[in-house]
Amino acid sequence: MKSDKRAQILLLAVILLLALGVRLLTFERHLPYVDYADEANMFLLAVDWRGDFPLADAYGAGLTGARLAGYPPLYPWVAIGVQHVVEAVSTESFLFSGDYVYGLRLLAIIAGVLTAAALWVIGWTLGGVVAAALSALVWALSPVVVEWNSLAVPDPLVYLASGWTLAFALWAWHKNAPAWTLPSLVCAVAAIYLKYTPLHVLVMWGGAVVVLLLRDWRRTLPWLLLEGVIGLASAAYLLFGYGALRLENDEAMRVDPAMALNMERGLRNLEGTLLPVGVWLFVAVGGVALIVYAYSRRRSWPVVDWRKALYLVVVLVVGVVSVSTFIGIEPYSNQMRHVLPVAVVVIGLWGMGASQIAAAFRAINRAGMALVAAALIAALFTGAAVRGDLALIQRFEQPDPRYELWQWSDASLPPEGKILMFPDSTLRAVWNRPYSGYDGQTAFDWAFDTAPYQSTPQALYEQGVAYFALTGAEQQAALRNPDMAAFLDQLLLLNVMTTVPVPDLPETIYFYRLIPPQVEANALFAEQITLVGYDLDVAAGSVFIRPYWQAQASPAANYSMFIHFTEPDTLDPLAQYDGAPASARRPATSWQPGEILIGTDARIDLPPQLPPGEYQLRLGLYNYETGQRLLLGDGADAYMIDVEIPGNVP
Template sequence: MACRPNSNIAGAIIARVMTHRQARVAAGACCAMAFLLATWTLDARSLWGDEAFSVWASQQPAMSLIAGLDAQPPLYHLLLGAGRLLWGKSVFALRYLSVCGGVLLVAVGARLGRLIGGASASAFTALLLAVSPISLYFAQEARMYAPAALFAGGAMLLAVASLKRQAETAGRGVQGWQRGAAYVLLSLGALFTHYYTAGVLLVNALALGMAALRSRGARRIVAWLVAHFSIALVFGAWFVGLQSRYASRAIAGRARIVPALEDIMSNFGVGVNGLLFGMRADGSLMAVALTLFALAVIGVIGYRRRGQFGDAWLILSWIVATLGVVAATAGRSGIVGDFSPRYYLFALLPLTLAAAGWVVRIEEALRRAARPSTSRLSASRLSSLPFAPVILIALAPAVVGDLQLFDLSWQKSRYDAMVGAIRARAQPNDGAVLVNSDQFPLLAYYGPLDMPVWIVGNDALNRDSASVEAELSRFAEGKSRLWLVNYGWAMALQPPSAVERALNQRGARTYAQGFQDVSLALYDLRFAAGDAPVQPRRVRFGEQITLVGARGRARPYHPGEAVTLDLIWRADQAPRADYTVFMHLRRADDGSQIAAFDSPPVNGAAPTSRWTPGQIITDTRAVPIPADAPPGEYNVVIGLYRYPTFERLKIDGGEATEHIVARVTIRSP
């Protein structure tokens, strides 16, 4: 009788443990939630460069893809081509294949969690996968990562099912050679979708091989040899015969294959941060991410406590192998040449299984509490086991990462808006110069532009300036205006290209705007100030810079044209900062402003912080006249300010910060 109260308490606790039926319902609910989250804002962001390349590649002949059109394996692009035929070419349709991969990965994780940890571990694993920021990120991207994670997860599931000899697998007709064939196909699917799935596949092969040897069954050993020889033969023959040139090229261009140790350590922190908090993870969260990662890995102790030593080692091996393959190749000093947290995506499923070990550990403690020998004190403590804290801690990164992911103010690219801006302002005799040939897939998807286009290849940027200027002159012949499109973050961080420098000399920039990873500028070749006489000036700004002259065209302007001036500056001393020049067009009668254009001197090619005392800088500037500008007299007003404080330089030691550099007349069209 003394044990009955303890048994009642423990029985009540165990009643709260999930049944297999409830786990299936929970897994279905998690799949539905993953689908809703993945499709919620699926087309709210435009395609970015890599996605556009995948779309372009999916339109190429299948044999070209198989023959090594891209450094990446071809399967995703082949599947995307089939998806375009099924669902269409909209942004939503192009990303839908990845949605399917992300949602099905939740189902695979639920089944794998059930095989290894039981019902509660199944629901816990499915929940973490459904709300994972990095999984949702790639479920919303038309790239190969979500399908590759699905194929790798499917191979892991069949490997575990084979190791455990699950009767329900045979009941569904996937047994013997059929299960082996499915395992081979999923493994090949993973390898032919992304190389970094090799880590989990290697662990699968070793685990199944050791099990076959321990069984001492000739049939199992032969089956293992046939399956893995088939995988090695098919993938190896393709890679060596058609794809090895990419690897050879990468090795030839690198001093080392394995990244330096400092790269590996730095990448590990960045990768774990992204794996838990998503691709937009804040670097300040890295310590938290590493702590949570360690806690998740420690969760495998829950399987060991239940005697599942093999499962615990298998999960740990999946994690270590996946991260190890990335560490051995990806990094600035490694063969891959770069690193991204996306390479850690294939460790997500085993990491969630490791975290589910905490649930397994709690369930095991509950079962021990049901024994008559359990003391009343122990049982009462078990009544408040930390189910809720474990779930809350596990979901915390998802909440933080998903809030960032679904912040629609963030865009990876706005190439679509850039193309729209050109179309809205295009005029006859316009041309477009696209610097960086990597943008051609984006133009192929969002274009075409109704004007001649010159795509400047990346190799052309390394030529001498004279040849670039000559080619630009040939392209500009007969054109009134040229649109300059600089694509890529690297272009934004580098000094102006030879093309941009040549355009700065040929015309006046009348418009400029940034669109995330692409910048747009319009150069008017008709209204350069030219060789008109220079009007001497002596206007000193902040005791650092003096306007010593200005040159313009004394003629009437019309709406749609541009007021163009040459401003001639002299550095009286080395300027203390980078200043921006503003040029405003205002009505002479009431001072109302109708147009403005701000930019650093020479369109950013000559920042003031690099000026030396006595240096003379000629800065050609233009402010566009709106199409609806009323006729009349207008003042052109200039000045300098420091960005981002907008603190203006004062003129001649006084309080004034603006100077009327010219007065122009605008007439009716």
């Protein structure tokens, strides 16, 4: 017996380690880019509730707090605690929203592992070690669970609370011990304090209480009275102390009791609860288990407790119906998080069915066959699950193109104006620090417009809009609109960023500057770098010039730029500029072929009492280590720019 117990503990430990491992390999997703908007909402809600966050006003946390007034309070409380822990352990002088999301995702990992432990207990009470191992294995490895079990939102904690509500309820039933219904109720209250929607947890707790009352009402009644007081106090605080009825978020406003019995919604939501196991695997194991159960009863062989199965079915129906009041999910989408609290019931039922099949083999003294049957069922699930997990790991190993966009823009762009986007673009939050986790040194503002072609690029630029960003899909749609295509033709395409295809993420991003260079040059240096054009201005005793560069091939060295101000047909500079051709964070060796770099804003102060007249700028590139200059196609080592100095320049 002791060896069996040790083997079971070892098996549980292995399953929990698998749960931990696959979550550690996927939980970062695309951090530091925060790719899930609800994580940003929870971050801002906690910031608003704290009252001591330095950038709360700048981040607009008060607006989020007002919009989510009445939101279930437990997760914001938890998030505040995690924020304080992150600040206490971090060595960084400034933290971004992605840093806080990272901490909460680690908490979600712990919740996921503990939920797998709850599934072990659930399975154990339903069908022994076979049901326990299979149930825990599903929560540990199912890709549908793994993908949505490590986010910085309330849902992973709801899964945990839902799982342990059922685990404690079944344990109380299994041990005929009413005391265990108390932690079941506490977990149920926690689930509702995390999100108001998982009302099925009350049926989990209540069903076990009813069974125990029927068995021994004298032992159970005192616990029920205590739990009634706790439940009423919890409800009273939510309704009258906290003000839960104030909530008007999307889910709250979608609640429609009339949809509870909508068959289409119900079937979609039911399908969602089956997906962690797999619809066909659940149906196959369940169908065989029903046949084996009926045959075993006729032969008086051991069978699972049909009352527990009926109890789980009732909880499942209530859970599906309650979800249907506010949503009909799209399977495999992010809406799966709404049905996963109910999926713990389905997983328990499936494990129960598998244990019934194994029990039939043991009844005919075929313990080896029982083990083979359980192993076969486990293999059928695990094979598909591991393939899905590997695909998930590979998916999250790919960089989010929006993260690459913010790195590029931070290092490459002068903050000369807002970045224009379509209102529903997947790029809309890229430069929004609290929502995307943007950690760049350069701060950008943004603007939205559904039809920018109704204005002109010049007019938009004068209104403070300097750039335009759109995805490949948006670019294709824009080119199908003649007015929009004509608008794009007037812009300067700075970069086309293409990445490995990742589901739900843009494969290609187009980034434009609204205004092209004032003067077109198209001068090619050493077959490597083209001077596309430049902006030129003379004012207050200085010449201001901004070049625009494009690499034709990867530059061979980190070239420097010289600009000499000379009299016509002479080489002796009257004034000069020497420095990086573009941003110091974009040395020439980092330039990508085809990309246009907005160059350094160079200022050349003119000599005092300079006579008015015609002068020249000699602009070129050189290797600062060797002093060797890059030559143009005609052999010249500089591009000549005529400059007229007016008489009123001091």
